[in-house]
Amino acid sequence: MRRLNLPNAVFVDNSASVEVASKYLELLEDGVSVVTPNKLAASGGYDYFVSLKNVARKKGVSFLYETNVGAALPVIGTLRDLVNSGDKVLRIEGVLSGTLSYIFNSFDGRVGFSEVVKEAKLKGFTEPDPRDDLNCSDVARKILILARECGYGLEYGDVVVNQFLPMACLEAESVEEFWVRLKSFDGYFEDMRSKAVSGGGVLRCVARFEGGRAVVGLEVVSKEHSFYGLSGSDNVIAFTTSRYKERPLVIKGSGAGGEVTASGVFADIIKAANYL
Amino acid sequence: MRRLNLPNAVFVDNSASVEVASKYLELLEDGVSVVTPNKLAASGGYDYFVSLKNVARKKGVSFLYETNVGAALPVIGTLRDLVNSGDKVLRIEGVLSGTLSYIFNSFDGRVGFSEVVKEAKLKGFTEPDPRDDLNCSDVARKILILARECGYGLEYGDVVVNQFLPMACLEAESVEEFWVRLKSFDGYFEDMRSKAVSGGGVLRCVARFEGGRAVVGLEVVSKEHSFYGLSGSDNVIAFTTSRYKERPLVIKGSGAGGEVTASGVFADIIKAANYL
Numbered sequence: 001m002r003r004l005n006l007p008n009a010v011f012v013d014n015s016a017s018v019e020v021a022s023k024y025l026e027l028l029e030d031g032v033s034v035v036t037p038n039k040l041a042a043s044g045g046y047d048y049f050v051s052l053k054n055v056a057r058k059k060g061v062s063f064l065y066e067t068n069v070g071a072a073l074p075v076i077g078t079l080r081d082l083v084n085s086g087d088k089v090l091r092i093e094g095v096l097s098g099t100l101s102y103i104f105n106s107f108d109g110r111v112g113f114s115e116v117v118k119e120a121k122l123k124g125f126t127e128p129d130p131r132d133d134l135n136c137s138d139v140a141r142k143i144l145i146l147a148r149e150c151g152y153g154l155e156y157g158d159v160v161v162n163q164f165l166p167m168a169c170l171e172a173e174s175v176e177e178f179w180v181r182l183k184s185f186d187g188y189f190e191d192m193r194s195k196a197v198s199g200g201g202v203l204r205c206v207a208r209f210e211g212g213r214a215v216v217g218l219e220v221v222s223k224e225h226s227f228y229g230l231s232g233s234d235n236v237i238a239f240t241t242s243r244y245k246e247r248p249l250v251i252k253g254s255g256a257g258g259e260v261t262a263s264g265v266f267a268d269i270i271k272a273a274n275y276l
Numbered sequence: 277m278r279r280l281n282l283p284n285a286v287f288v289d290n291s292a293s294v295e296v297a298s299k300y301l302e303l304l305e306d307g308v309s310v311v312t313p314n315k316l317a318a319s320g321g322y323d324y325f326v327s328l329k330n331v332a333r334k335k336g337v338s339f340l341y342e343t344n345v346g347a348a349l350p351v352i353g354t355l356r357d358l359v360n361s362g363d364k365v366l367r368i369e370g371v372l373s374g375t376l377s378y379i380f381n382s383f384d385g386r387v388g389f390s391e392v393v394k395e396a397k398l399k400g401f402t403e404p405d406p407r408d409d410l411n412c413s414d415v416a417r418k419i420l421i422l423a424r425e426c427g428y429g430l431e432y433g434d435v436v437v438n439q440f441l442p443m444a445c446l447e448a449e450s451v452e453e454f455w456v457r458l459k460s461f462d463g464y465f466e467d468m469r470s471k472a473v474s475g476g477g478v479l480r481c482v483a484r485f486e487g488g489r490a491v492v493g494l495e496v497v498s499k500e501h502s503f504y505g506l507s508g509s510d511n512v513i514a515f516t517t518s519r520y521k522e523r524p525l526v527i528k529g530s531g532a533g534g535e536v537t538a539s540g541v542f543a544d545i546i547k548a549a550n551y552l
Contacts, residue, residue: 073525074357078350081543083350226505234524243536247508249349249529259519267357275551 004030004270009274010062010267013038028055028063035271037067037261043141046153062272069096069142070235070255071263078251082241089150090208091240093248096142097254098233099125099133100205104218105231107203112180113189122175125233125256129175134165136205136216143207143214146237162217164205196220202228226250235256280306286338286548289542290315304331304339309548313343313537319417323428337547345372345418346511346531348540354527355425358517367424367516368485369524372418374509374532375401375409376481380494381507383469383479388462390455401532405451412442412481412492419483419490422513428488438493440481454500472496478504502526509533 004027011027013020013036021040025048028034033056042049042065056063069075095101102125107116107125117134120126127135140159147154163170166185172178196203201220204227207213221227226248228238235255238248254260280303287303289296289312298317301324304310309332318325318341330341337485345351347394358365371377377482378524383392396402402409415437421432441445442461448454472479477496480503484491497503503512514524530536 032343033533072357072361072519074350074354078352081348081350081546082539084546085539085542087539090281226528229502229505234523243348243539244529247510247530249527251350251525251527252502253520254523263358263361263519266361270357270360 003063003075004032006030006032008023008044008112008119008273008276009033009270012036012269014265016040018044018097024052024063025055028059028061031061033062035064035265035268035276037065037071037103037270039065039068039138040073041065041070041142042145042148044063044154046148046155046169049148059090060276062268062275064268064272065145066268067261067264068096068145068249070237070253071098071120071188071257072156072234072259072267073237073251073253073255073260075237075251076145076149079146080248082239082243083150083191087244088242089239090210090242090245091122091147091248092143092150092207092237093227093240094143094146094207094226094237095204095209095230096237096255097133097139097205097252098137098235099127100136100139101230101235103133104203105234106204107193109190109193109197112183112186112196113193114186118179129166129178130169131178135163135170139205139207139216140214141217142267145161146207147214152209154214159214159216162215164218192218204230226252279522280308280484282306282308284489284549284552285309286311286545288312289475289546290541291478292316293437294320297420297540300328300339301331304335304337306431307335307337309338309340309552311338311340311541311543311544313341313347315344315414315417315421316342317341318421318424321433322422322431322516326425326429334437336552338544338551340548341421341546342535343540344421346513346527346529348543349511349513349527349531349536350380350503351513351527351531352421352425353439354525355422355515358515358525361523363520364518366486366515366521367458367524368419368422368483369503369504369516370419370422370483370513371480371488371503372386372415372483372513372531373409373412373481374530375403376415376505377511377531378509379409380479380481381467381509385466385473388459388471388494389465390459390462394455405454407441411439411446412437415481415483415492416480416490419485419492423485423490426485428485430490435492438491439474440494461545468494480506502528 010033236252240248512528516524
């Protein structure tokens with residue numbers, strides 16, 4: 001096998017490609033650090049992920065992916081500091097999708113749910129097919145990554161996703177057909193919303209990790225909860241641990257978008273370079 | 277001068293001693309990393325602080341003091357990542373004293389202000405002389421450290437502290453006399469509190485850094501502000517930057533106490549060791 005001879009090099013993968021992610025092991029074995037916002041390695045097969053960490057350690061280089069969760073928000077580094085310093089993570093709760101955060105923060109009853117999603121798409125917040133956001137697969141990958149940082153060898157398939165999108169919408173054969181079907185469920189979503197509001201709550205797509213189980217789904221969040229007052233496309237993550245037991249350690253802020261993601265990638269590159 | 281020969285050593289200063297803090301330069305020059313929750317070096321003379329950073333860099337060792345602000349909350353590291361990756365800090369706002377957070381979160385009108393302070397002292401939240409908390413000197417040091425991380429060469433004397441404690445209390449000659457005088461001002465504090473509440477707000481001791489100026493004082497915080505819903509002895513810090521402009525990056529959680537501080541010191545020791 002051809003060996004690279006690039007001392008002190010850092011490979012930055014800004015793609016979302018599984019093919020590129022499959023090259024990390026070779027790169028790390030060649031002594032090249034890897035920095036990436038691409039979630040596919042950290043949320044792919046657990047064995048591959050662990051081998052990346054082990055090879056990086058053995059070679060004295062870095063494998064950094066802070067931007068996999070919450071873009072530049074200090075989520076993974078903070079969790080790692082907690083775990084490394086001997087804290088025990090009791091519960092992780094988060095609103096981990098900027099897109100879903102924006103959609104449910106904007107869904108206030110003035111227009112139907114399908115209109116809110118359409119608006120989010122027009123503003124560039126969603127994937128070309130909004131179901132790629134609404135099916136929570138992205139959120140499932142993120143909570144999986146956090147579970148693994150806590151030392152749990154979970155696989156993607158172990159994450160329970162309580163789909164809030166009706167099957168008819170999920171299974172529509174085209175995006176056009178999806179929009180038609182989503183509109184027909186406006187009443188369904190409005191019922192959910194008004195029921196939540198009349199109980200003093202709001203709808204939020206929450207990811208949880210507790211007792212070794214990762215679950216993602218739509219929840220009614222009450223006024224007392226720190227996820228109630230979320231706005232825009234903000235992410236929020238709350239760590240309840242042995243040391244932050246009565247009240248969690250909370251990190252909140254913009255968790256999506258090119259600018260903050262680039263800034264987080266850059267911070268990781270600096271860390272990789274400092275480590276070399 | 278005697279030189280130490282301790283390769284890969286980390287000196288941990290868990291004191292609050294100015295004498296110990298004055299030894300850091302020698303230690304770093306001897307190639308010994310320094311980790312400390314002691315604020316006196318990072319908030320002392322600016323020239324000494326800068327020389328500590330420079331010597332650490334030159335010697336390839338670490339000078340880490342993450343626990344100087346918010347205990348183990350990821351405050352200084354996050355700010356450093358923002359600045360290093362080229363972000364511009366527009367504003368820092370924070371409730372940076374666990375003691376003052378507890379006092380104003382508990383001051384709800386059921387008992388007088390002096391009773392609330394007394395209760396905080398009984399619970400071990402205050403210094404032996406509570407004025408060492410109430411005079412905001414600790415908060416002033418913390419906002420100074422954050423200003424310096426943004427690249428501003430401020431001195432402690434440059435921080436504006438709007439004292440909320442009447443002079444009669446600040447200048448009482450004994451702690452006993454202080455308690456007597458504080459009680460006589462219960463009406464004054466209750467007026468402030470009820471005025472804040474009738475306007476829909478609450479009292480919080482807020483530190484700010486904006487436009488090169490650091491200011492600490494009691495403020496009325498409205499329901500919309502993320503500092504409104506604070507509880508217990510939580511700290512909260514909000515960074516508004518070029519990239520987190522519409523809504524700030526917020527970090528919240530327990531920011532005082534032996535356990536979380538020890539955990540933060542330990543995380544810094546691990547970082548110093550990894551860097552060696």
